[in-house]
Amino acid sequence: MTQAVNVNVLRPRQRLGKYRIDGRLAESGYAHVYRAYDTVEGVPVALKIPTVSADGLSTDELCKEVRITARLVHEHILPIKNAEFVEGRLLVAYALGEQSLADRLRSRLAIRTALAYADQMLAALAYAHRRRVIHCDVKPENFILFENDVLKLSDFGIARLARGTLPVSGSGTVGYVAPEQALGRTSFRSDVFSMGLVLYKMFAGRLPEWPYEWPLTGFDRL
Known part of the structure; x- marks a missing residue:
């Protein structure tokens, strides 16, 4: 019997655009956060990806987060490095902290x-x-x-x-x-x-x- 694949969970070494997934860091009600590697810049990042939902609300919530965060330019607020759609999924990259x-x-x-x-x-x-x-x-x-x-x-x-x-x-x-x-x-x-x-x-x-x-x-x- 074939097991259903959870499309919301990405596997280590899986690629999305320029990012290589290295592992999961956290999850929220509408998104997963992964430790990933930016193969173009050559740096590790925290990559936030909305969960797959039929109504698209998870993507809408992450878009809202991007727009609000973009308003905030301060040395003690984590800025967005990059936000783009890859293979129909919104990817939001942040600097990876310790x-x-x-x-x-x-x-x-x-x-x-x-x-x-x-x-x-x-x-x-x-x-x-x-x-x-x-x-x-x-x-x-x-x-x-x-x-x-x-x-x-x-x-x-x-x-x-x-x-x-x-x-x-x-x-x-x-x-x-x-x-x-x-x-x-x-x-x-x-x-x-x-x-x-x-x-x-x-x-x-x-x-x-x-x-x-x-x-x-x-x-x-x-």
């Missing part, structure tokens, strides 16, 4: 390093907000670490261009999402709430427990 902040937080940070990271993260989010972009999914996994301890905010996949408060479907990541965002009402303050939790985890070593009561979990480590 690891995510979530990976880095598996070991304790020196206070000087944590303060430097906090400064970079806050600068990135403040800039996005000045450009009227609400990220909607601020969490350690979406800050990518590059050489020389440079952090860049990534993954604007569920971001919104906004004025004031927006009615949207509940989204975000459990543990970091603001209560009003989980209920479908997001604003710039929702990102600030999430950023506060990221910073708390970075300095305290763990997230506080909901419902928040003083003293917060991990407060003794601050």
Whole structure:
């Protein structure tokens, strides 16, 4: 009996245009992210490809992410290297970082390093907000670490261009999402709430427990 092939999953060494797939890095609700090699430039990249869907919504979502990210030119926001259609699929290439902040937080940070990271993260989010972009999914996994301890905010996949408060479907990541965002009402303050939790985890070593009561979990480590 022949097994069905999952057309959404690419195999190592598979080629799409100038990119050679080396392995999977992550996945979201509408896309897979692969470690790939740009055979023209000769550099590794993170390659984001929408899942195959009959209604084309995954491609539409990734196109929206490309357009929003293109508005943001900042040293601590991950820029797009290239976006193109190959064999009918949208490919979006980003510079490949060393690891995510979530990976880095598996070991304790020196206070000087944590303060430097906090400064970079806050600068990135403040800039996005000045450009009227609400990220909607601020969490350690979406800050990518590059050489020389440079952090860049990534993954604007569920971001919104906004004025004031927006009615949207509940989204975000459990543990970091603001209560009003989980209920479908997001604003710039929702990102600030999430950023506060990221910073708390970075300095305290763990997230506080909901419902928040003083003293917060991990407060003794601050």
